Amino acid sequence: MDNKNYQRELEAVISEITLRSRVPRLLLHSCCGPCSSYVLEYLAEYFSITVFYYNPNITPQKEYDKRVSELRRLIELLPVKHPIHLEVGTYEPEKFFAMARGLENEPEGGARCLGCYRLRLNEAAKIAAAGNYDYFATTLTISPMKNARKLNTIGEELGRICQVNHLPSDFKKKNGYKRSVELSAKYDLYRQDYCGCVFSEREQLKKKKAAPGT
Numbered sequence: 255m256d257n258k259n260y261q262r263e264l265e266a267v268i269s270e271i272t273l274r275s276r277v278p279r280l281l282l283h284s285c286c287g288p289c290s291s292y293v294l295e296y297l298a299e300y301f302s303i304t305v306f307y308y309n310p311n312i313t314p315q316k317e318y319d320k321r322v323s324e325l326r327r328l329i330e331l332l333p334v335k336h337p338i339h340l341e342v343g344t345y346e347p348e349k350f351f352a353m354a355r356g357l358e359n360e361p362e363g364g365a366r367c368l369g370c371y372r373l374r375l376n377e378a379a380k381i382a383a384a385g386n387y388d389y390f391a392t393t394l395t396i397s398p399m400k401n402a403r404k405l406n407t408i409g410e411e412l413g414r415i416c417q418v419n420h421l422p423s424d425f426k427k428k429n430g431y432k433r434s435v436e437l438s439a440k441y442d443l444y445r446q447d448y449c450g451c452v453f454s455e456r457e458q459l460k461k462k463k464a465a466p467g468t
Contacts, residue, residue, distance in 0.1 A: 258403070258422075259424075260424040261423070261425075261427040264421065264423050267389075267421060267422070268300050271300060272300065277300075277301065278300075278388035278389060279301065279304070279385075279389075280297065280301035280303045280304070280387060280388065280389045280390070281303075281306050281378060281381060281385065281390040281391075282297070282303050282304070282305050282392070283306050283308060283374060283375060283377075283378040283391065283392040283393065283394070284306065284307050284325060284392075285321075285374075285392075285393055285450070286321045286324070286325065286450075287321065287324035287327070287328040287438070287443045287444065288435075288438040288444075288445050289393040289394070289396050289434060290305065290325060290393050291332070291434045292396065292430050292431075292433040292434040293393045293423075293425050293430075293434075294328070294329070294338060295332060295334070295433070296430070297391075298335055298338055299334070299336075300336075301336065301389070302336045303338045303339070304339045304340070304341055304387070305325065305329065305338060305339065305340045306341050306343060306378050306381060307321070307322055307341070307342045307343060308342075308343030308344075308374055308377050308378065309321070309343075309374060309450060310346040310347050310348075310350040310373065311347075311350045311373075311449065311450050311451040312450035313347055313450070313452055315345060315347075317446075317450060318450075320444060321450070322342055324444045325340065326340055328441055328443060331441055332437075332441075349373060350370065350373065353366075353373050354366050354369065354453070357369065360453075362453075362454060362457055370451070371394065371404070371408050372408050372412070374392070375390075375392055375409055378392065379409075379412040379413060379418055379420070382416070382418045383416040383417055383418040387418060389419045389420070389421040390413070390418055390420060390421065391409070391420065391421035391422075391423055392405060392423075393425065395424050395425045395426065396425035397431070399449075402426070406420070406423070406424075409422075410422075
C-alpha cells in the first residue's frame with residue numbers, strides 16, 4: 255500500500271526550489287480550465303509554466319476546442335507572479351480509441367482510465383524532456399474522481415523513462431478542489447460534468463436517467 259503524501263512531497267520540492275536563484279520551468283499537462291485554475295494560481299508563484307493541452311480522449315472536436323478556448327481565456331485573466339504560456343497539442347482521438355479497444359465496458363477509474371492517463375502523461379513527459387523542462391506534472395490530481403496515487407505512479411515511471419523530473423501532486427488537498435470551484439465561478443469558466451470521452455459521457459447519462467425525478 256502506497257502511503258505517500260504527495261502534497262507534502264510537492265511542498266518539499268517548492269521549499270528546495272525557493273532557495274535557487276533561477277525560476278524552474280514546468281510543463282503542466284491540463285485537461286481543462288476549471289481544473290487548471292487553482293493549480294496555476296498555486297504553482298505560478300514558484301515556476302515558469304507552459305500549460306500543455308493534450309487530451310485525445312475528448313470528443314467531439316468542438317468540445318476539445320471549447321476547452322482550449324476557456325483555458326486560453328483563464329490564462330489571460332489570471333493574475334500570476336510568473337508568466338504562463340499555452341501549448342496546444344495535436345488533436346488525436348484515434349490514439350485514444352486505439353488504446354481503449356477492448357476496454358469499452360470498463361468502469362470509470364478502471365483500466366481504460368489508467369491507459370488514458372498514461373497516454374496523456376507520456377506525451378507530456380516526452381515534450382518536457384525534449385524542451386529541457388525542469389519538471390512535468392498534470393492538473394488531473396485536483397479531481398476528487400481521480401486517483402492521485404495512480405497518477406503519480408504513472409508520472410514517476412514516465413519521468414524515469416523520459417529522463418525528466420515528475421513533480422508530485424495531489425492538488426485536491428488543502429482545499430484545492432474547493433478553490434478551483436471558486437475560481438471557476440469568479441471567471442465564469444465553462445464546467446463540464448464528464449471527463450470528455452464518450453465512455454464517461456455515457457456513464458454520466460446513465461446516472462442522470464437513474465436519478466430520482468428523471
